[in-house]
Each structure stands twice: as structure tokens, then as C-alpha cells.
Amino acid sequence: MRVVVADDAVLLREGLVRLLGENGFEVVAAVGDGPSFVDAVLANRPDVSIVDVRMPPSHTDEGLRAAVEARRLVSGTPILVLSQYVEVSYADDLLADRRGGVGYLLKDRVAEIGEFVDAVRRVAAGGTALDPEVVAQLMIRRRRDPLATLTPRELQVLQSMATGMSNAAIARTLVVTDGAVEKHVKNIFTKLGLPPDDDQHRRVMAVLTYLSR
Template identity: 65%
Template sequence: MRVVVADDSVLLREGLVRLLEEAGCSVVAAVGDADAFLEATATHRPDVAVVDVRMPPGMTDDGLRAAVRARAAQPGLAVLMLSAYIELSYADVLLSDGRGRVGYLLKDRVTSLDALVEALRTLTAGGTVLDPEVVAQLLVGRRTDPLDALTPRERDVLGLMAEGRSNAAIAERLVVGQGAVEKHISNIFAKIGLPDAGGDNRRVLAVLAWLQAR
């Protein structure tokens, strides 16, 4: 897995590089600002980028905006936004292109290297990984809720899907069998209008339909 790391904190950036390389990843570039990130992704064409939301030059949402531009230039690029903050201004744009391979995790909620590497693997495989708090913030103020037709348990399952959990992990978390999880997921797809089209990743589309409801 070829990775670009972008974070303006030297200590965090170098720490991520060391940890990821110890986990078997190949860090092809580590940069500290949004412009350098865009240059690194264009030059190295990585599999995945780990990007801080707030970076120079503006120290607002420069990293997030740069990630949107990088994905436009390299549609297959997986992006993990790893931040101390929830910045919503461009999050919808990043999450709503329908291609998956997008994650948004809060730094203080990533408790182990294994969890970080597993998130990167999920993204490069085409999945989506979202911190529950990010999901909650994205849903604030939505005028309509596509989950109205879902049961409380189906909502729980969809929330865990948004975190990137497998069926087995969902079953373990909810203390139910995998067959029950599969049935809940099938019901979710049906209720929010996602028939099996043969090629689309319906897990990703289900999460995006949830986040995009207005």
C-alpha cells in the first residue's frame, strides 16, 4: 500500500510515517501543507492519502479542499481525513461523489495502529470509514431523514456500516448472528431504494444516501 501523509505537525507527521512503515506500508511522501500534498499525489500517484483537515496556507479547511481536488485529478485515490476537528464545509463534496474510498476519523478516537491500518485497507478496497461523531454532525439540520422507514435496529446496523465495520464485526457488536445482520442490511437496501445493480457497492451507496438526505 503506497501512502502519502499530509500534516503540518512535524511530530505527528513523522510519527505516522514511522508507524505506517512498521506496519508494512510504503510512505512515498510526507508533507506539511496543502500545496505540497497536491504536488505529492500528482507525482507519486499513491493508493491512499492520510490528510489533516487544517493545514497551511490558510489553517482552516485547506487539507479537506486539497483532498477534493486530488480526488478529482485521481479518481481512484483513497483519502483518509484524520483530524482533531469536524469541518463540514467540504465534507459533503468529498463524501458524495459516489466512488467510496473516503474516510473521516477524529485523531483522538484512533486508539491503535491496527485500527488505522485497517481503516486504510477498508478504503483501498473501496469502502467508507466514518467516525460516528462525524456522521452525527453531518446529519444535524437535515430537513428530511431517509432513515424514517428504518427500524431502530436497522439504524444501528447502518451506523456501524458507516464506520466501515464488516458484517461479522456488526454481528459481534450487536450480539446477533451474521444471518440477522445480512437480513437487516437487505431491508436497509430495500427501504432506501438501492436494488442490486450488479456493480455498485451498495454498502457505500447506503451510507452516502444517509448522509446526503436533504
Template identity: 70%
Template sequence: MLAEDSVLLREGLIRLLGEAGTEVVAAVADGPSLVRAVVEHRPDVAVVDVRMPPTHTDEGLRAAVEARRAVPETAVLVLSQYVEVAYADELLADGAGGVGYLLKDRVAQVDQFLTALDDVVAGGTVLDPQVVA
């Protein structure tokens, strides 16, 4: 499933994932909708934008953490335009795996994005090299 407030990026990701053979069961534009969709659909993975309405600070990340508490088996791949080490730390805090943090620029590198997605679905941890540098 996808949680991205930019309609262009959201629709582009739906198309990209569909072409890669991945079914997108829900696509939402805000944090509360993300949590509801994860509980309802129980997806293998949620791809989540960190900054979402209404304040565009960390609503997506907070919703992803809440969704993982509700449905722990859901992998989460967070996308951000900015290197925010604190966001990556919060996402990784439970140590459970099945999480990733990538800069949105990586989506343009389709193979790298899809590999990261596969890795988090398999229970791995993926961190953008710029985040850990």
C-alpha cells in the first residue's frame, strides 16, 4: 500500500509497482488513512512519505510507527526528500526488521527502489546510504 500526499508521485508509484508485478491494495494521502488502510488490508508492505498533511513534518512517520504497532507483520519503507537521521532512528527503534528509509531520489533508480522494497518485505532493514553516512 502507499501513503503519499503528492498525487503525481502517488500515481507514479502505483504505476511503477503495478508494472513490477506488485498489487497496490490501497493508496492514501494522510497518516490516519494509512493506519486505517493497514488495519483493513494487512498489506505485506506500506510505502510511506515522512511528511504528510496537515503540518508536513513527520505525520507519515508517526502513522507508520502506529500502523506497525497495530499490524506488526507489515513491513514499512519510508520515503523522504530530506536526510533526517532522527526519523530513521525512530523507525528502527523496535529492532524488529522489515523497515527501510530511502530518499525519494532513489525511486528514480527503479531497480534500487524495488530491491529495497523486496528487502524490507523479506524482513530486512534498508537505510539510504546518505542517512548512514
């Protein structure tokens, strides 16, 4: 099973490479930043990737953003995220396509090698491996934030709506078709719980929801 590893901490990265090798995995690339991770996934098309959330340059959420980008560029590529923290926004994005092949584990919960290896294999097979704290945080976010279920593109469309843009103007700005924007707008209305009515009224309500965050 071919694996890409991404972690800026050299000791941890090399430790993962050794651990995986001892358990029958082939590490095809080991990198230390988000862009290199995306490049490695594109170049190697691994069976599964393991990525840390916080990497250079800002050490905030570069790894998780890179994971989302890798899933976008290589559709459904299995990814297991390791972190000391729960980054809810991008964790939601990573899980948004509902295709499986995703894991998010907190480092201090990975106490046993056998459990970790099982999680890697499960994600590679298209399953999920989610830390209970990640699940809890995602559920809290969904209960509190009506925008949490929107995709990054839908948020872009809603943000453009908030500036007063028409669908045609949004399409030109985002370089997509009018039909694509219409689909995003309908999805926004559905996810925000705005039932069919006068479209302009729903548009105003959606914008008010966005501005009230």
C-alpha cells in the first residue's frame, strides 16, 4: 500500500515513515509543507496520505487546507489527518463530499500502533476514522452555525450575493457558468432552510444569515 506522509516536524515525519514501513506500507513521499504535499499526491496518486494540520509558513491550518485541495484535484484520494487540535471549518470541508476515505485523529489519542495502523488501512479502503472529539466539535458547529453546511464555493457565492451581485455577475467573477451559479444558489437556499418562495425574498434572507455570523 503506497503512502504519502506530510509533517513539518522531521522526527515525527521520519518516525511515521519507519512505523509505516515496519507494518507493510510503502512510503512513496515524505514532505514538510502543504504545497509539497499536494504535489506529492498529484505525482504519486497514493493509496492513502497522512498529513499534519499545522505546517509552514503560518503553522495554523495549511496541512488541512492542502488536504482539501488534494481531494479536489485527485477526486476522493484517501487522506488521514493527524493533529493536536480540531480545526472545525476545514474538517467540515474535508468531509463535505461524503465519499469516505477520510480520517481525522488527534495525536494524543493515537496511543497504540495497532489502532493507528488499522485506521490507516480503513481510510485507504474508503472508510472513515474520526476522533470522538472531532465528531463532537462538528456536531456543535452544525447546531450553532447555519452556514457550516455550505461548501467553500457556496460560501463564495453567498458572499458575492451579499455585495449585491446578480447571478450573472457572480458567474463572471468566479469564471463559471450561469447555470452553475443557479445551482449553488438553490443549494444555499436548501441548506439554510429557506423554502420555495419569492426568490428575491429568499436571497435577502440568505444574505442576512451570512451577515449575522
